[in-house]
Amino acid sequence: MKAAVISFPGSNRERDIMMALERAGARPALVWHGDAEIADTDLIVVPGGFSYGDYLRCGAMAAHSPVMKAVNEKSARGTPVLGVCNGFQILIEAGLLPGALMRNASLRFVCRQVHLRVEDSQSVFTNAYEKGQVIRVPVAHGEGNYTADPDTLKKLEDRGLVAFRYVSPEGKTDPDANPNGSTDAIAGIFNDSKTVLGLMPHPEDATDPHAGGTDGLGMFKSLVNALH
Amino acid sequence: MKATVHVTLKPGVLDPQGTAIGHALSGLGFAGVNSVRMGKFLELDLAETDKAKAEAAVKAMCEKLLANTVIESYRVEIR
Amino acid sequence: MKATVHVTLKPGVLDPQGTAIGHALSGLGFAGVNSVRMGKFLELDLAETDKAKAEAAVKAMCEKLLANTVIESYRVEIR
Amino acid sequence: MIPNSKITDEVVKEHGLTQDEYALLLKIMDREPTLAELGIFSVMWSEHCSYKSSRVWLKTFPVSGPKVLQGPGENAGAVDIGDGLAAVFKIESHNHPSFIEPYQGAATGVGGILRDVFTMGARPIANLNALRFGDPKHPKTKHLVSGVVAGIGGYGNCIGVPTVAGETNFHPSYNGNILVNAMTVGLARADRIFKAAARGPGNRVLYVGAKTGRDGIHGATMASAEFTEESEAKRPTVQVGDPFTEKLLLEACLELMAEDAIVAIQDMGAAGLTSSSVEMAARGGLGIELNLDHVPVRETGMTAYEIMLSESQERMLLVVKPGAEKIAERIFAKWELDCADIGVVTETGHLVVKKNGQTEIDIPVAPLVDQSPLYRRPHVPSPRRPVIKAANTKAAEPIAALKKLMGCPDLASKRWIWDQYDHLVGNDTIQTPGGDAAVVRVRDTRKALAMVVDCTPRYCVADPKTGGAQAVVETWRNLTAVGAEPIAITDNLNFGNPERPEIMGQIVGCIEGMGEACRALDYPVISGNVSLYNETNGQGILPTPVVGGVGLIDEYTKTVGLGLSKPGLTLIVIGETKGWLGASLYLREIAGWEEGAPPPIDLKLERKTGDLVRGLVRSGKAAACHDVSDGGLLVAIAEMALAGGIGAKLDAPPAGIPVHAWWFGEDQARYVVATDDPAGVLEAAKAAKVPTRRLGESASRSLTLEGGGAISLDELRAIHEGWLPKYMS
Numbered sequence A: 001m002k003a004a005v006i007s008f009p010g011s012n013r014e015r016d017i018m019m020a021l022e023r024a025g026a027r028p029a030l031v032w033h034g035d036a037e038i039a040d041t042d043l044i045v046v047p048g049g050f051s052y053g054d055y056l057r058c059g060a061m062a063a064h065s066p067v068m069k070a071v072n073e074k075s076a077r078g079t080p081v082l083g084v085c086n087g088f089q090i091l092i093e094a095g096l097l098p099g100a101l102m103r104n105a106s107l108r109f110v111c112r113q114v115h116l117r118v119e120d121s122q123s124v125f126t127n128a129y130e131k132g133q134v135i136r137v138p139v140a141h142g143e144g145n146y147t148a149d150p151d152t153l154k155k156l157e158d159r160g161l162v163a164f165r166y167v168s169p170e171g172k173t174d175p176d177a178n179p180n181g182s183t184d185a186i187a188g189i190f191n192d193s194k195t196v197l198g199l200m201p202h203p204e205d206a207t208d209p210h211a212g213g214t215d216g217l218g219m220f221k222s223l224v225n226a227l228h
Numbered sequence B, C: 001m002k003a004t005v006h007v008t009l010k011p012g013v014l015d016p017q018g019t020a021i022g023h024a025l026s027g028l029g030f031a032g033v034n035s036v037r038m039g040k041f042l043e044l045d046l047a048e049t050d051k052a053k054a055e056a057a058v059k060a061m062c063e064k065l066l067a068n069t070v071i072e073s074y075r076v077e078i079r
Numbered sequence D: 001m002i003p004n005s006k007i008t009d010e011v012v013k014e015h016g017l018t019q020d021e022y023a024l025l026l027k028i029m030d031r032e033p034t035l036a037e038l039g040i041f042s043v044m045w046s047e048h049c050s051y052k053s054s055r056v057w058l059k060t061f062p063v064s065g066p067k068v069l070q071g072p073g074e075n076a077g078a079v080d081i082g083d084g085l086a087a088v089f090k091i092e093s094h095n096h097p098s099f100i101e102p103y104q105g106a107a108t109g110v111g112g113i114l115r116d117v118f119t120m121g122a123r124p125i126a127n128l129n130a131l132r133f134g135d136p137k138h139p140k141t142k143h144l145v146s147g148v149v150a151g152i153g154g155y156g157n158c159i160g161v162p163t164v165a166g167e168t169n170f171h172p173s174y175n176g177n178i179l180v181n182a183m184t185v186g187l188a189r190a191d192r193i194f195k196a197a198a199r200g201p202g203n204r205v206l207y208v209g210a211k212t213g214r215d216g217i218h219g220a221t222m223a224s225a226e227f228t229e230e231s232e233a234k235r236p237t238v239q240v241g242d243p244f245t246e247k248l249l250l251e252a253c254l255e256l257m258a259e260d261a262i263v264a265i266q267d268m269g270a271a272g273l274t275s276s277s278v279e280m281a282a283r284g285g286l287g288i289e290l291n292l293d294h295v296p297v298r299e300t301g302m303t304a305y306e307i308m309l310s311e312s313q314e315r316m317l318l319v320v321k322p323g324a325e326k327i328a329e330r331i332f333a334k335w336e337l338d339c340a341d342i343g344v345v346t347e348t349g350h351l352v353v354k355k356n357g358q359t360e361i362d363i364p365v366a367p368l369v370d371q372s373p374l375y376r377r378p379h380v381p382s383p384r385r386p387v388i389k390a391a392n393t394k395a396a397e398p399i400a401a402l403k404k405l406m407g408c409p410d411l412a413s414k415r416w417i418w419d420q421y422d423h424l425v426g427n428d429t430i431q432t433p434g435g436d437a438a439v440v441r442v443r444d445t446r447k448a449l450a451m452v453v454d455c456t457p458r459y460c461v462a463d464p465k466t467g468g469a470q471a472v473v474e475t476w477r478n479l480t481a482v483g484a485e486p487i488a489i490t491d492n493l494n495f496g497n498p499e500r501p502e503i504m505g506q507i508v509g510c511i512e513g514m515g516e517a518c519r520a521l522d523y524p525v526i527s528g529n530v531s532l533y534n535e536t537n538g539q540g541i542l543p544t545p546v547v548g549g550v551g552l553i554d555e556y557t558k559t560v561g562l563g564l565s566k567p568g569l570t571l572i573v574i575g576e577t578k579g580w581l582g583a584s585l586y587l588r589e590i591a592g593w594e595e596g597a598p599p600p601i602d603l604k605l606e607r608k609t610g611d612l613v614r615g616l617v618r619s620g621k622a623a624a625c626h627d628v629s630d631g632g633l634l635v636a637i638a639e640m641a642l643a644g645g646i647g648a649k650l651d652a653p654p655a656g657i658p659v660h661a662w663w664f665g666e667d668q669a670r671y672v673v674a675t676d677d678p679a680g681v682l683e684a685a686k687a688a689k690v691p692t693r694r695l696g697e698s699a700s701r702s703l704t705l706e707g708g709g710a711i712s713l714d715e716l717r718a719i720h721e722g723w724l725p726k727y728m729s
């Protein structure tokens, strides 16, 4: 499986995600944000970091980079797109996913291990997990407080487009387990066709038994399973 | 010309920062603050000398980049 | 009463956000933007009904919390 | 030359120069200086840049060793870690700016130390920070904590370097002078370490990075001046950091360094363009000519004085090889950074600065640097404190005392802080904050670096020499506890006004103790920083010589943490416990008594004990390991229990020692090891002739003291984790 990892000025987790893809057996390649084309690829990844310093609004400036046009086009033709953390913010700003990511309710940056419940295991991103499975992965962000208008929220729930929720280790939603105040504890969402996934947590930083555990590996294995 | 842009959250959109500031103010002993909303304020210095053209240009900038029109609204003034 | 507060960087203080926004605007094809400065804009809803008292209170809030007077200045309006 | 704008006594004084120093300046210049020239002398001869009060003493540090590739004197030090790689590191203070504007002060402190490290050609892999705040009850403290922590996080998180360790203490002596020390560790190819010596007359001098504004003019002089009420009026001198630009600068510099283009590179830190150009010229024994008309500026009408002294952040000065200008331009353009040709290396030995066709500055570099003032200031040793007998101290019930200690500001968990630092980016953080030392993997190898910052100011004030040695030794122990071989240190000497003989006595004592410890442990000093005049209205801070240590782990899977991960492990204390309570945390927190001589340090014993413990960790005999420091044995065990979520059943203390002295004494050279193989541990200790004693076993979810009560981990955790979030809310 080939994966194109987009690098913006200020991206900083592109290497983390490339290592995670490699650990799952994929072949990632970096694509510079100024490039107008993306070579033939099975997957596009928009990694974490602080593109353009997160100035103005997180992801806003990156969403207008030349490469995003190509991302839009490929996505419209069905190439799966994964946005992690700042990548999620960029996909929202680019209109590939609905809603908004606001300042964390605490107004503080938060870096810690959280537990996620896998809400759907039928997608290219999550097929290696069981529905309802609880995984432990880290978050590291200042603006991950997901919000959307009531219609959008209802649609996400009705169509099963919530991919992950913040939960306690026992798998229950609980305000203490929600690191940023996201509505309905939403940690990640799909687009209508489940070909685009955006999430705030960093599964790529949970793919090594010596550095944070391996609960995140399932996402990359899912992608390799589905897209080999 | 100079343009100023106010970008504010649309009514009904949750404003965690405003809420937190409101809390902090009452924590500091300021009573009677019913609510706080927080927005952005931009000052642009433009080469354009025609007011209408400047306004149109800044509105386009807002639509494209300066505001996220899903959750924010904006107001442009040209001087 | 309603109060609005504009918090802006003092002249001469580096504004990384403004600079980056200016850069992004020209990247998007908006020519003729000489400079961008970015500030904050707050709207407060106050229980106070006396204008002078409201103004004094909001100024105190600015000094204490809303503005970082080391690098920022503020402007209060009461309506 | 432009006409002189009247250099009066008053003007000289405002520039922080004494009459004698000004006389020396006149001798060097052989004429009256211009205001810009005076400005340059002023910053170059400030305490911050010239180390005039500390230089004679810093020379006594051991700075070499088989692994040292670069000792003090460059932007950062470097040590060989094998595989053709070098670890590059340094610590830097940003104390005064952080007190005035905590967010920006701390943020730009991080930005500055990062630049020091990547200037050497190293990619930063980790940040650390050592923080000292005033009394939690002081009205300013909370605001300072919140701003400093957000600033450190704001910068490090954005640039994508994990912040992996630190220390945070509170004491009223820091009420008016907080300490913000930031350390960066980077990795470079051992054969490609970049230096700052200008070479080759005719080579071009390039300016890259952010534009110059009127930021922090006089910042360097401010950092060397004692605080008064008025100095708050110097507020506009704070700089604002731009981590995004720094990230671009970092990537662009590393990209350019991979080409064969750079002769010399130096970041513009304190005193900006002045110190960078002067230092480059001085190190190369050459001159530099600058044309300020080409310097990218963001304000109109800036004078030569302002441009030369500006402390705008995120800027670098480079000397490039002939013809390499084009390569530099291409790379900096890709990263959307300003790159300007602003001058040339000359043979004159002078710093010549032109603006609008006029020569505004013409200073001979060698005397400016070599003849900078050097003071052997009078010093008196700190009065000796009495040794306090444990039997004469208040005996508190152990569980009650433990509760008090685990919830006191100095020992309470700092999770609220490190939760705001991205400590994981890079996915190489093997041991996260909360342990003895952080461990970060060295990419593409089996190795890892362990790193830590430490200082115990209450020991330093009680006995500077012992305190200085202890700071070094504690880092060495922390590295040892995770199985690392300590390699070298960087240090940040934070003290009060050196013109007071008592303070100078603290400085001299601490340096002496540090040097002695470094020599005994083969643990040289490769970089550092000095911050003096941390004093407000005559009230100095506690002497705080912060030490940053780095150690090497050959096989990253073989490191251990401090957590008790399962029941049934035997707990053994390695080293001898006599119950030393003088200058201890117990004495301060339980008896309200900041008195007594600190625990003595025996460097031979430290080495022997540490070598044994490192062997136990590396051979897999230790399932968990923790050094014993603040708060003594019971605190160490409680920290191990909380970290792993498993409690312990502890044996009664031996006879002949007061119970509270056994549990809370701060005797040095001790570690607690948890093991599956107690016989193996005891045998190894016996062979090494190091005393040991069984403490008990890991068990259940509480700490139980034989004949001395019990506490559940849940209760202990609530106390330990509760203080800081509650204080900050």
Ligand SMILES: Nc1ncnc2c1ncn2[C@@H]1O[C@H](COP(=O)(O)OP(=O)(O)O)[C@@H](O)[C@H]1O
Pocket (backbone or CB within 6 Å): D129, D130, D131, D163, D164, D165, D166, D167, D168, D410, D411, D414, D417, D418, D432, D433, D434, D435, D436, D437, D453, D454, D478, D629, D630
């Ligand atoms: N400002 C900080 N930033 C990051 N980590 C911190 C900070 N302050 C304390 N810590 C972490 O908290 C833990 C306990 O600190 P400390 O009590 O100083 O340890 P020790 O007693 O081993 O020196 C360490 O893991 C340290 O790295």
Ligand SMILES: [Mg+2]
Pocket (backbone or CB within 6 Å): D435, D436, D478, D627, D629
């Ligand atoms: Mg320790």
